[in-house]
Amino acid sequence: MLDVMSLSYPFQTLLLGCCVTTPSRRYLSKTRRCLVQATPPSSVILNADGSGKFSEKLHVPNLDSGRGAPFVIQGSAVGIIGGVSVDATLKFLRKLVEFSSQDGVNSTPFVLCSDPLLSKELLSYERSYFVSSTSKAENLKLDSSPIVQTLRNKRVFLENSGTSCIVMPCNVSHSWYEQVSEGCSVPVFHMAECVAKELKEAKLKPLEAGSPLRIGVLATNATLAAGFYKEKLQNEGFDVVLPDRATMEHTVIPAIEALNRKDMEGACNLLRIALQVLLVRAANFIILASDDMRDLLPPDDPLIKKCIDPMDALARSTIKWVKSSGQNT
Structure with a gap:
């Protein structure tokens, strides 16, 4: 019972x-x-x-x-x-x-x-x-x-x-x-403040000695437009890497469109590209701040190790x- x-x-x-x-x-x-x-x-x-x-x-x-x-x-x-x-x-x-x-x-x-x-x-x-x-x-x-x-x-x-x-x-x-x-x-x-404080307490090392710690944020347009992730991360001393317009238009938005069509494979592939673009721009980690995209990647995907779930x-x-x-x- x-x-x-x-x-x-x-x-x-x-x-x-x-x-x-x-x-x-x-x-x-x-x-x-x-x-x-x-x-x-x-x-x-x-x-x-x-x-x-x-x-x-x-x-x-x-x-x-x-x-x-x-x-x-x-x-x-x-x-x-x-x-x-x-x-x-x-x-x-x-x-x-x-x-x-x-x-x-x-x-x-x-x-x-x-x-x-x-x-x-x-x-x-x-x-x-x-x-x-x-x-x-x-x-x-x-x-x-x-x-x-x-x-x-x-x-x-x-x-x-x-x-x-x-x-x-x-x-x-x-x-x-x-x-x-x-x-x-x-x-x-x-939620964004909790993430930023945890990252600060983790005392991460930059990818290259002497360079700033850079944290990427991948999210929908509405969340990015609100700007609170950027604000909270910068308050803790991080450089913030956001997806540029081309990344949003050619990977993030199409990934959500594919997800809405139940095209899980297509959504996963597009999400991987978006994450790799941010990592190439020297982001140490990426905050995956999207309810739609959070569970797309399988647990054993190598990119997951570079992603942070704000809910955690x-x-x-x-x-x-x-x-x-x-x-x-």
């Missing part, structure tokens, strides 16, 4: 517990109990058994406004705001669990807000920066204020629910990090903070 609790309603899904992946299957470990307050019904709590069926319905308030706390966590947890890709969010959850515990029993507890409408809005925003390799049209820039407000609502909800810190395992969401985190009473970790740094930094602050009880 899986003791798992989730809230499912038209605009938001919230999961309280831990998600673990093994080579053969995925499963959810025991969740940490929460105190549910008596409130007017507008959503449903569902308990899932081992067969995946749901039962024991319990109404809870609408969470989309971010107001109030429909439940209070007993013991602190990590608050997670989902982004463009549900798969990427689940990947972060697995990392959070696996990095904090070998068996998943004493892993870091979490509360996840995953909103399908927010995912759709983020995807539309990201695609507004996407220019086809055969198109000369200028990028359309969508109004991002609804996205910012939704992200803030999720942050306020998680903050009021008693989480000890908040993370956004989504690259493009960090385009509005300052607006989302402003006024928050708990730490909101910045975000998960490690989160766990480190929780443990150092004595929150994981």
Whole structure:
């Protein structure tokens, strides 16, 4: 029997517990109990058994406004705001669990807000920066204020629910990090800052003596346009290598197009070319800051050794903070 609790309603899904992946299957470990307050019904709590069926319905308030706390966590947890890709969010959850515990029993507890409408809005925003390799049209820039407000609502909800810190395992969401985190009473970790600090602490040696440490960043147009990876890396003293226009138009964008067509081989080959171009420009390592491209290369690909997954740094930094602050009880 899986003791798992989730809230499912038209605009938001919230999961309280831990998600673990093994080579053969995925499963959810025991969740940490929460105190549910008596409130007017507008959503449903569902308990899932081992067969995946749901039962024991319990109404809870609408969470989309971010107001109030429909439940209070007993013991602190990590608050997670989902982004463009549900798969990427689940990947972060697995990392959070696996990095904090070998068996998943004493892993870091979490509360996840995953909103399908927010995912759709983020995807539309990201695609507004996407220019086809055969198109000369200028990028359309969508109004991002609804996205910012939704992200803030999720942050306020998680903050009021008693989480000890908040993370956004989504690259493009960090385009509005300052607006989302402003006024928050708990730490909101910045994924690019976590990566930059880890690289600084690693005390890397440059490819050539006397030359600067150079870190490449490969991402979508929307993430690169936001500029936060470049800013955070430069703050730590790194030179930053970004793909030039030709690389974006002839390798990165076509790779995403191939991925959307389910042409995995073509997407992999194009991604390899894009990575090699950055490495030729003397980048020590490359931050692969794209949910679409992160899992394209097989684990045994030699280029993987030169790539950095920002989610690894975000998960490690989160766990480190929780443990150092004595929150994981």
